[in-house]
Amino acid sequence: IFFFDAIICNRVCDLKWMNAKKEPHVGFPEVALHTHATKLVEAGYKVVVVEQVETVDEAMAAAGKKSAGVKRGVCEIYTQGTLVNPDMVQKPEAQYLLVLRFDDIPGGNPFNFSCVFVDCTTAQFMV
Helix, strand or coil: CEHHHHHHHHHHHCCCECCCCCCCEECCCHHHHHHHHHHHHHCCCCEEEEEECCCHHHHHHHHCCCCCCCCEEEEEEECCCCCCCCCCCCCCCCCEEEEEEECCCCCCCCCCEEEEEEECCCCEEEC
16 A cells, blocks of 8 residues: 555554655555455545456566566445445444436436435345
8 A cells, every 4th residue: 555545544544654665655464454444444435455457477468578567456345335244344234325327318207217225234125
């Protein structure tokens, strides 16, 4: 975790500075991810987990070079309303997510819409 994110994690999660480089840098073992993500979400932050999505060999083959940067992608997102991992859910209360979809049909009724509630902790849908 680097730069401003490192400063936030240092303050909220009490992660120790890694001084191998000059830029702010902190880290933790992957087994502690849910513990630290929960602390950050409870402090009002959103947490995005980014992981390597290809091997070094795949990156080199795609680039046609002997060295290449590997692709990374978003694998998980944690927010107040989307915590579903049992280790991270502190309260047994429902965590609702609301989705609204408005019809955009030319000449159609402008008040046609759909509404769905999803309880993220139980995966219950209400249409």
